[in-house]
Amino acid sequence: MPVFRIPTPLRPYSGGNSQVTVGGDTVGAALEDLTGQYPDLRQHLYDGRELRSFVNIYLNQEDIRFGDGVNTAVGQDDTLMIIPSIAGG
Amino acid sequence: MLRLNQANIEAIHAHGIASYPYEGCGLLLGRAEPDLNIVKHIFPVPNSWEVEEEKTARFLITDRDMLRAELAAAERDLDIVGVFHSHPDSPPVASPRDLAWAAWPGHSYLITEITGRRPGQSRSWQLLQDRSGFVEEPIAIDQP
Numbered sequence: 271m272p273v274f275r276i277p278t279p280l281r282p283y284s285g286g287n288s289q290v291t292v293g294g295d296t297v298g299a300a301l302e303d304l305t306g307q308y309p310d311l312r313q314h315l316y317d318g319r320e321l322r323s324f325v326n327i328y329l330n331q332e333d334i335r336f337g338d339g340v341n342t343a344v345g346q347d348d349t350l351m352i353i354p355s356i357a358g359g
Numbered sequence: 360m361l362r363l364n365q366a367n368i369e370a371i372h373a374h375g376i377a378s379y380p381y382e383g384c385g386l387l388l389g390r391a392e393p394d395l396n397i398v399k400h401i402f403p404v405p406n407s408w409e410v411e412e413e414k415t416a417r418f419l420i421t422d423r424d425m426l427r428a429e430l431a432a433a434e435r436d437l438d439i440v441g442v443f444h445s446h447p448d449s450p451p452v453a454s455p456r457d458l459a460w461a462a463w464p465g466h467s468y469l470i471t472e473i474t475g476r477r478p479g480q481s482r483s484w485q486l487l488q489d490r491s492g493f494v495e496e497p498i499a500i501d502q503p
Contacts, residue, residue: 277429278391278438279465288438314463324462326422331430333422353425356442357408358457358468359382359417 272348274304280352283310292350297327298340300350315352326353361441361467361483363387363398364501371471372478374403375445379476381414382406386428387441387467396440396467402428417456418444441467441483448474451482453493461486467496 271291276284284290290307294300301321305312315325327334328351334342344350367387374383385403389396404424408417420442432439442462446452451470461468464486472479484493 275429277463278440279463281391282465324460328422328426331426351426351429353422353429354462355420355422355425356462357417357419357460358444359408359413359454 271346272300272344272350274300274350274352277352277354280311280314283314284308295344296340297329297334297342297344297350300344301327301340324354324356326355327351328353360395360497360499361387361398361469362395362499362501365503367398367401368481368500370401370403371443371469371481372473374401375447375471375473375478376476378406378445378447379473380447382408382416382418382445382447383473384418384420384442384444386420386425386432386439387443387469388428388432388435388437389440391438391440391465398440399437400435401443402431404428415447416449439466441469443469443471445471445473448472451480453484457484458486458490458493461490461493464488464490468493469498 274290292300292303294303387398388400389398406418407421408414408419451472468484471481485496
């Protein structure tokens with residue numbers, strides 16, 4: 271089954287796990303499953319119903335925005351990563 | 360608390376000086392323990408802020424560079440425990456922009472003042488859980 275790798279600051283909300291196995295055949299379904307298993311992750315990933323603007327999802331090291339976004343198909347051996355962009359000044 | 364060694368600090372200073380008068384930035388790689396981020400390695404990345412002349416007071420770490428940092432950390436069996444950036448000619452205090460564009464609580468946000476190409480004070484900040492502000496955290500520097 272596909273796996274989500276969890277960034278260090280979010281591991282307190284994923285039961286301390288650095289990886290979470292998820293169900294679903296699209297990125298969107300995998301995200302729903304992830305936040306279903308660990309609801310406390312939702313506030314850090316989402317602003318309302320949308321992913322926070324700094325949150326980017328990579329599927330096998332490819333940005334899903336260059337695929338079909340959350341409708342991108344996910345396979346059984348795939349790895350999903352949650353990658354932020356960070357700015358300041 | 361943020362813990363680093365002298366070599367990490369010197370590398371952060373060097374990157375800030377080399378980036379001056381622009382803000383330099385990068386990731387802190389290491390291990391996260393309860394209430395303690397331990398830096399083992401720093402990973403400088405380009406300041407990708409889109410408006411060149413604004414880089415004196417703005418920085419952007421793209422998700423593509425963050426991915427490179429995540430993969431570099433994984434190769435070393437480390438995690439990303441924080442972000443560092445420099446404030447050219449201004450105090451190392453977390454700004455409203457640092458707050459608005461921060462990622463998640465738990466990272467150490469290390470800011471170093473660089474004044475006239477000389478390193479100044481570093482201060483480190485933790486984003487509050489409700490994202491309402493930053494609280495300062497102590498820095499411990501391991502001497503060789």
